[in-house]
Amino acid sequence: MEMRAREDVEIGRDITPAIPPISFSLHDAFLHSHCSACFSPLSGRPFPPRHHRHLSSSSSVLYCSPLCSAADSPLHFSSAESNLLDSSPPSPSSESSADLRLLRTSSAAASGDRMFGLLTNREKLLAEGDEISDRVRSGAAAMAAARGRGNGAAEEEESAICLVITNGVEVVDEKGRGIGIAVYDSAFSWINHSCSPNACYRFLLPSPDLSPSPPDSDLRIVPSGPTVILTSILHCSLRCGGGYGPRIVVRSIRRIKKGEEITVAYTDLLQPKAARSSELWSKYRFICCCKRCSSSSSSSYVDRALEEIATSQGFDNVEATGRRLTDYVDEVITDFLSDDGDPETCCRKLEHLLVSGLSGLRLHPLHHLAINAYTTLSSAYRIHASTSKSFSKTRTSAAYALFLAAAANHLLTFEPSLVACVANYWASAGECLLTLSSSSSPPPPPSRVAQQYRCSKCSFVDALKAVSYADFETVKCKLVDCIGGYTRRSWGYLSKGCDYLERFEDPMDLSWVQKWPASSNRDAKCGFVVAESMDDVWQLGAHCLAYGGFLAAVCYGGAIALE
Ligand SMILES: [Zn+2]
Ligand SMILES: [Zn+2]
Numbered sequence: 302m303e304m305r306a307r308e309d310v311e312i313g314r315d316i317t318p319a320i321p322p323i324s325f326s327l328h329d330a331f332l333h334s335h336c337s338a339c340f341s342p343l344s345g346r347p348f349p350p351r352h353h354r355h356l357s358s359s360s361s362v363l364y365c366s367p368l369c370s371a372a373d374s375p376l377h378f379s380s381a382e383s384n385l386l387d388s389s390p391p392s393p394s395s396e397s398s399a400d401l402r403l404l405r406t407s408s409a410a411a412s413g414d415r416m417f418g419l420l421t422n423r424e425k426l427l428a429e430g431d432e433i434s435d436r437v438r439s440g441a442a443a444m445a446a447a448r449g450r451g452n453g454a455a456e457e458e459e460s461a462i463c464l465v466i467t468n469g470v471e472v473v474d475e476k477g478r479g480i481g482i483a484v485y486d487s488a489f490s491w492i493n494h495s496c497s498p499n500a501c502y503r504f505l506l507p508s509p510d511l512s513p514s515p516p517d518s519d520l521r522i523v524p525s526g527p528t529v530i531l532t533s534i535l536h537c538s539l540r541c542g543g544g545y546g547p548r549i550v551v552r553s554i555r556r557i558k559k560g561e562e563i564t565v566a567y568t569d570l571l572q573p574k575a576a577r578s579s580e581l582w583s584k585y586r587f588i589c590c591c592k593r594c595s596s597s598s599s600s601s602y603v604d605r606a607l608e609e610i611a612t613s614q615g616f617d618n619v620e621a622t623g624r625r626l627t628d629y630v631d632e633v634i635t636d637f638l639s640d641d642g643d644p645e646t647c648c649r650k651l652e653h654l655l656v657s658g659l660s661g662l663r664l665h666p667l668h669h670l671a672i673n674a675y676t677t678l679s680s681a682y683r684i685h686a687s688t689s690k691s692f693s694k695t696r697t698s699a700a701y702a703l704f705l706a707a708a709a710n711h712l713l714t715f716e717p718s719l720v721a722c723v724a725n726y727w728a729s730a731g732e733c734l735l736t737l738s739s740s741s742s743p744p745p746p747p748s749r750v751a752q753q754y755r756c757s758k759c760s761f762v763d764a765l766k767a768v769s770y771a772d773f774e775t776v777k778c779k780l781v782d783c784i785g786g787y788t789r790r791s792w793g794y795l796s797k798g799c800d801y802l803e804r805f806e807d808p809m810d811l812s813w814v815q816k817w818p819a820s821s822n823r824d825a826k827c828g829f830v831v832a833e834s835m836d837d838v839w840q841l842g843a844h845c846l847a848y849g850g851f852l853a854a855v856c857y858g859g860a861i862a863l864e
């Protein structure tokens with residue numbers, strides 16, 4: 302199945318109404334901090350499931366209000382989710398809970414290998430005796446036991462698990478944490494994957510009083526292929542969803558022509574092609590033929606950059622050594638994230654890799670491992686700065702955040718669908734730079750509120766208030782232009798003392814990396830006069846925040862509703 306645009310759609314428009322889930326469940330780690338019915342964070346005294354005599358620490362699910370409890374408790378008990386969660390040792394994960402809820406709601410909707418018109422993919426997922434098929438079989442056994450159907454895994458349970466694996470979406474909160482899993486009906490689930498998608502999605506919480514949200518947007522997409530009665534899709538959404546659970550809204554991130562297929566990403570788009578393919582195969586059992594993946598003769602500039610490695614002479618097994626680089630970076634990052642992780646060691650190892658490479662291999666500045674390294678370096682320097690009270694480390698942390706945003710922005714010019722992750726990078730660069738300018742001494746910059754600031758050169762404020770993105774490119778160019786100016790003035794200062802970053806003259810002008818490493822300017826130490834003006838840093842930070850906010854509004858609308 303696939304979905305197509307019913308009309309021409311501008312960039313930054315909702316193309317579906319808020320679609321309620323068929324089935325949903327919090328991840329185990331969030332069962333005691335979030336409401337199991339509406340996914341909002343619990344504050345004050347939570348409410349147990351109704352009929353549960355007393356609220357004890359062993360109550361497996363909690364609700365934010367008596368209304369949420371009343372709405373969800375019947376399903377919690379009837380689906381046997383309570384048995385699954387209360388069993389000891391606790392059974393596997395939210396996936397199983399969502400499966401049980403799904404089974405409960407689906408009894409009438411299942412037919413053949415489809416439930417709710419959604420593909421379960423059961424045969425393909427079980428065909429190979431691998432980790433996934435093991436997970437399906439053991440999950441189905443646990444579910445069957447929870448439903449009092451004995452210990453043998455039944456086909457029905459397996460189908461439900463496969464359906465959740467195939468159609469389930471990770472529900473993320475505004476901090477980017479995955480807090481649960483939800484399955485939506487065909488209006489969302491029939492949208493196919495592309496590594497260069499033209500749409501993205503966001504989640505909305507119903508208000509705790511469960512009042513139906515106003516009809517927000519029309520369904521601007523229609524299924525193509527076998528004739529389907531459109532209204533039945535929406536009708537099913539509203540009936541089965543019961544009005545609670547995290548809703549999903551699909552939004553255009555490009556201009557879409559009437560009749561064009563709508564696509565979203567099922568995987569991280571900043572991964573190189575091989576990593577995307579292997580994830581899509583192991584999880585969904587398909588080979589991606591999108592235009593980014595199938596430009597066979599020469600893969601796209603972005604995909605080449607994401608995996609380009611420079612080798613010194615005599616390397617014949619680049620693949621094996623590439624794996625060693627991946628293992629090395631993974632190990633350093635895992636050590637850093639572990640309980641006794643040391644930010645100083647992490648910074649030293651990652652910077653050594655970026656500057657000198659590993660056994661003769663050097664990473665392209667836009668290699669996906671380098672991009673992971675910049676993210677980690679920015680946060681490791683920030684932690685290091687707060688424990689050692691070192692201002693220069695705060696500065697290096699901000700420099701890495703800015704470099705990361707600029708590098709991703711460079712890729713964005715070739716691959717517009719990266720807009721959502723680029724938005725995040727700019728927002729965090731903005732925060733780091735504002736923190737830096739406010740922690741400088743002396744003198745601190747005049748206190749200003751970034752959101753109320755008006756730049757005389759660009760459309761800063763207008764960008765934040767933009768409701769139509771018809772002039773998206775114009776607004777974007779003006780903001781980038783201003784950021785470029787402030788970056789040139791402060792980069793010498795920001796990158797000072799950082800062996801790796803000092804090698805780049807201007808992170809906003811990475812055009813030379815297209816010819817890397819032939820014309821690498823890696824030894825061109827920057828020759829700018831160091832402008833130690835904190836006001837420039839503040840202006841730069843405020844602009845980065847505005848630009849990040851502008852890009853985020855394109856992807857998510859004016860406000861991200863989960864909090
Ligand atoms: Zn609630
Ligand atoms: Zn693809």
Ligand SMILES: [Zn+2]
Nearest residue numbers: 756758759783
């Ligand atoms: Zn400006």
